[in-house]
Amino acid sequence: MRTVFWEDNQVKMIDQRILPGRFEIVSFKDHASVARAIKDMVVRGAPAIGAAAAFGLALAGYESTASSNSELFDDLQAASDTLKAARPTAVNLAWAVDRMTTKISLALKVAGTDDVDATRQAFLEEAQRIADEDVEINKRMAEHGAALINDGDTIIHHCNTGALATVDWGTALGVIHTAHQQGKKIHVLVDETRPRLQGARLTAWELEQYGIPYEIISDNMSGYFLKAGKAQKVFFGADRVTANGDVANKIGTYMLSLAAHDNGVPAYSVVPTSTVDLSLAHGDLIPIEERDPEEVLGLEFHGERVAPIEAEARNIAFDVTPNRLITGIVTENGVVYPPFEVNLRKAVLGK
Amino acid sequence: MRTVFWEDNQVKMIDQRILPGRFEIVSFKDHASVARAIKDMVVRGAPAIGAAAAFGLALAGYESTASSNSELFDDLQAASDTLKAARPTAVNLAWAVDRMTTKISLALKVAGTDDVDATRQAFLEEAQRIADEDVEINKRMAEHGAALINDGDTIIHHCNTGALATVDWGTALGVIHTAHQQGKKIHVLVDETRPRLQGARLTAWELEQYGIPYEIISDNMSGYFLKAGKAQKVFFGADRVTANGDVANKIGTYMLSLAAHDNGVPAYSVVPTSTVDLSLAHGDLIPIEERDPEEVLGLEFHGERVAPIEAEARNIAFDVTPNRLITGIVTENGVVYPPFEVNLRKAVLGK
Numbered sequence: 001m002r003t004v005f006w007e008d009n010q011v012k013m014i015d016q017r018i019l020p021g022r023f024e025i026v027s028f029k030d031h032a033s034v035a036r037a038i039k040d041m042v043v044r045g046a047p048a049i050g051a052a053a054a055f056g057l058a059l060a061g062y063e064s065t066a067s068s069n070s071e072l073f074d075d076l077q078a079a080s081d082t083l084k085a086a087r088p089t090a091v092n093l094a095w096a097v098d099r100m101t102t103k104i105s106l107a108l109k110v111a112g113t114d115d116v117d118a119t120r121q122a123f124l125e126e127a128q129r130i131a132d133e134d135v136e137i138n139k140r141m142a143e144h145g146a147a148l149i150n151d152g153d154t155i156i157h158h159c160n161t162g163a164l165a166t167v168d169w170g171t172a173l174g175v176i177h178t179a180h181q182q183g184k185k186i187h188v189l190v191d192e193t194r195p196r197l198q199g200a201r202l203t204a205w206e207l208e209q210y211g212i213p214y215e216i217i218s219d220n221m222s223g224y225f226l227k228a229g230k231a232q233k234v235f236f237g238a239d240r241v242t243a244n245g246d247v248a249n250k251i252g253t254y255m256l257s258l259a260a261h262d263n264g265v266p267a268y269s270v271v272p273t274s275t276v277d278l279s280l281a282h283g284d285l286i287p288i289e290e291r292d293p294e295e296v297l298g299l300e301f302h303g304e305r306v307a308p309i310e311a312e313a314r315n316i317a318f319d320v321t322p323n324r325l326i327t328g329i330v331t332e333n334g335v336v337y338p339p340f341e342v343n344l345r346k347a348v349l350g351k
Numbered sequence: 352m353r354t355v356f357w358e359d360n361q362v363k364m365i366d367q368r369i370l371p372g373r374f375e376i377v378s379f380k381d382h383a384s385v386a387r388a389i390k391d392m393v394v395r396g397a398p399a400i401g402a403a404a405a406f407g408l409a410l411a412g413y414e415s416t417a418s419s420n421s422e423l424f425d426d427l428q429a430a431s432d433t434l435k436a437a438r439p440t441a442v443n444l445a446w447a448v449d450r451m452t453t454k455i456s457l458a459l460k461v462a463g464t465d466d467v468d469a470t471r472q473a474f475l476e477e478a479q480r481i482a483d484e485d486v487e488i489n490k491r492m493a494e495h496g497a498a499l500i501n502d503g504d505t506i507i508h509h510c511n512t513g514a515l516a517t518v519d520w521g522t523a524l525g526v527i528h529t530a531h532q533q534g535k536k537i538h539v540l541v542d543e544t545r546p547r548l549q550g551a552r553l554t555a556w557e558l559e560q561y562g563i564p565y566e567i568i569s570d571n572m573s574g575y576f577l578k579a580g581k582a583q584k585v586f587f588g589a590d591r592v593t594a595n596g597d598v599a600n601k602i603g604t605y606m607l608s609l610a611a612h613d614n615g616v617p618a619y620s621v622v623p624t625s626t627v628d629l630s631l632a633h634g635d636l637i638p639i640e641e642r643d644p645e646e647v648l649g650l651e652f653h654g655e656r657v658a659p660i661e662a663e664a665r666n667i668a669f670d671v672t673p674n675r676l677i678t679g680i681v682t683e684n685g686v687v688y689p690p691f692e693v694n695l696r697k698a699v700l701g702k
Contacts, residue, residue, distance in 0.1 A: 018655075020658070020659040021655045021656070189665070192545070192647070192650075192657075192658075193571075194543070194545060194569035194570065194571060195569045197650070197652070197657050200648075200650070200657050200658045200662070201657055201658065204658055204659050204662045205659050208659050208661055208662075214662075214663075215663050215664055215665050216647055216648065216658055216662055216663070216664040216665075217647065217664065217665050217667075218545035218546045218570070218602070218603075218647055219545065219569070219570055219571040219603075220544075220545060220570040220571070220602050220603025220606055220607075221602055221603075221665065221667050221670075222606065223603075223605040223606040223609065223670055224602060224605065224639075224667045224670040225665075225667075227605065227670070227671070251569070251571050251572055251575060252569075252570075252571025252572075252574075254574040254575065254578065254610070255571055255573065255574040255606045255607075255609070255610050256571075256606075258574065258606070258609045258610060258613055259605070259606050259609060262609055288575075296543070296567055296568065296569055297551075297567065298652060298653070299543075299548070299551070299650065299651075299652065300650075300651040300652065300653075300654065301548070301649060301650065301651065302649070302651075303651065303654065304369075304372045305372070306543075306548050306551050306552055307371070307543075307551045307552065307555055307567055308371040308555050308556050308559050310559055311551070311555045311559075311565075311567055312565075312566050312567070313566055313567040313568065314540070314566050314567075314568050314572065314576075316568075316572050316575045316576075319572075319574055319575040319578070320578070
C-alpha cells in the first residue's frame with residue numbers, strides 16, 4: 001500500500017500520527033484539508049508531502065468551478081500557495097506544485113485549447129506521474145546506496161525515511177531495505193527522533209514488517225555507539241539540500257553527523273534530486289520551521305506528564321548539517337561526493 | 352530541604368522518580384533498601400548518591416548485631432559492597448563509602464578502643480559530615496563557576512545538576528543559581544535528557560522555584576542553538592572525571608560538547624573533587640552502566656505507548672566526553688583548565 005494515493009476522487013493517506021498503535025487510512029476531499037494534513041503531519045517526509053501536495057492540487061482542479069483555463073489557473077495558483085505554505089523547510093512541496101503548473105501551462109500553450117475538464121484531468125495525471133516516479137526513483141537510489149553497505153554493518157538511522165516518508169520504498173531506509181534484500185546482514189540502531197519520535201514509532205514499525213533486526217536508542221546515545229566503534233555507517237534523508245551540499249533535515253541530524261565525523265564514520269544523506277534546491281547557495285538560506293511547543297512538552301511516562309505544567313519549550317523542527325560533515329549524497333543518479341558545488345549540479349541537471 | 356538526610360534513625364530522600372507531578376519524602380530503614388533506591392533512581396546525581404551511600408553505610412552499622420569492632424567492620428564491608436554495586440559509573444559512591452571506612456578504622460587504631468556503639472556513632476557522624484561538606488563545597492564551586500557567566504548569557508544545561516543532584520545547591524545548576532542571585536540576567540535552555548528526562552522533569556522544576564527563565568528543548572536541538580549563535584555557554588556536571596580530564600556524564604554530554612566545540616562555545620563540567628578519579632588515566636577505563644530498555648521504550652504520548660510492542664532498545668546511561676572538548680572543569684578549589692593531566696591533580700591534591 002502506498003503512503004498517499006488517489007482513489008474515488010479523493011486523496012487518501014495512511015495516518016502517520018497514530019502508528020504504530022493503529023493503522024488507519026484517512027480521506028480528503030479538498031485541497032485545504034490536504035494542506036492541513038501536511039501541516040499536522042498526517043503525512044510527513046519530504047517526498048511524501050511532495051506527492052500529497054501534487055494530489056492536493058489535482059483536487060483543487062476538481063473543486064474549482066472555473067469555465068476557462070485562465071480562471072482555473074487562478075484557482076490553482078491560490079491552492080498552490082495554500083499547499084506550499086503548509087510546511088516551509090522541505091522543498092519537495094514547492095517542487096511538486098511548480099512542476100505541475102509549469103508543465104501543464106506549457107502543454108496548454110502548445111495545444112491552444114480551452115478544455116477545462118481536460119486540464120483538470122492533466123493535473124491529476126501529472127500528480128499520479130509524480131507519485132509513480134517517486135517509487136521508481138527510490139528504487140534506483142536504493143540500488144546506488146545499498147552498494148555502500150557492507151555485510152555485517154551496524155547502521156545508525158535518524159527519523160523516518162522509509163516507505164512512509166515517500167510514496168513507497170523510502171530514501172535512506174529504502175537503501176537499508178534493499179541491502180537487506182540483497183542478503184547483507186544488517187543491524188539498525190533506530191534513534192527515536194524527538195520530539196515527534198518518527199524513529200521509535202514509524203521506522204521501528206517498518207523494520208518490524210521487513211524483518212530487519214534493530215534496536216531503538218535515544219537520540220543522544222548515537223555518540224556513544226559511534227565512539228565505541230559499534231556503528232559503521234550513518235544514514236538519513238533530507239528535506240532540502242542546497243547547491244553546496246548543505247543538508248537541512250530533521251532536527252538532530254547535525255549533532256549525529258558531527259559525532260559520525262568525529263569518529264571517522266561515513267554519514268550519507270539519501271535524497272531524490274527533487275530535494276536538491278540549486279537556487280540556494282548554502283544552508284543558512286533555508287527557512288527553518290518551528291512547531292508547537294506542545295510536541296516537546298506533551299510527553300508522558302506512566303500516564304503522567306513529564307514537564308512542569310508551567311514549563312515553556314522551543315520546538316525547532318530541522319537543522320542544517322554543513323557539507324563538510326556529509327560523506328556522500330545518494331540520489332537516483334548515483335552517489336554524489338565532494339566537491340558538492342560541482343558534482344551535485346551534474347547529478348541534478350546532468351551537466 | 353535536603354535531597355537526602357538522616358532523621359529518626361532512618362535515611363530519608365525526596366523521591367525524584369515522581370517529580371514534578373508529586374513531591375514525596377521516602378524513608379529507608381536498612382542499607383539494602385538504600386542501595387535499591389540508588390539503583391532505581393529515587394535519588395540520583397553523583398554527589399547525592401555519594402551522600403545517600405554514606406547514610407546507607409551508617410544505617411548498616413545500626414543494623415549490625417556485632418559485638419566487636421572487627422565483626423562490625425566485616426558487616427560494614429559487606430554493606431559497602433552492596434552500596435557500591437548499586438550504580439557503577441559515578442565514583443562518588445565508592446569515594447564516600449571508602450572515605451568513611453578508612454577514616455574510622457584509622458581513628459579506631461589510634462584510639463585502640465572496642466566500643467562498638469561509639470563506632471556506629473562515628474559512622475553516622477562521618478556520613479553527616481560528608482552531607483554537610485557537600486553543601487559547602489557546592490557553594491564554593493558555584494562562586495568559582497558564576498564568574499564564568501556573563502550578564503545576558505543563554506546557557507545550555509544537560510541533565511539535572513541542581514539541589515536534587517546533590518545534598519543541596521547543586522553543581523552546574525548551582526553555578527547558574529548563584530549567577531542568577533548575583534543579579535546576572537540568564538536564560539537557560541534545558542535539554543530534556545532522554546531517556547529519564549531529568550532535564551524536563553527535575554531541572555525545569557528547580558528553575559521554576561528559583562524564578563530563573565528557561566525553555567525546554569529536546570536533546571537533539573542543542574546543535575541548532577549553538578550553530579545559530581543563540582547560546583553562549585554549556586554547563587553540565589559529571590559522574591566521574593579521570594586524571595586526564597575526560598568526563599563521564601549523563602548520556603548525551605559527548606554530542607552536546609561536540610556541538611559546543613564545533614561552534615567555539617565553551618563547555619564546562621562542574622564537579623566536586625570527590626568526583627575526580629585520579630586512579631584512572633583516561634575515560635575509556637570508566638565502567639559505563641547500561642540500564643533497563645523499558646526506560647527508552649516506556650514513553651507515552653496522549654496515553655499511547657510510542658514504540659511498537661515488539662521493539663527492543665539499548666539504554667546506555669553515560670558517555671565519556673574527551674578532554675579536548677572540555678573548556679574547563681569547575682571544582683571547589685577553582686576552575687581547572689588544560690593541561691588537565693597537570694592541573695586536575697593540583698586541584699585535587701593541592702600539588
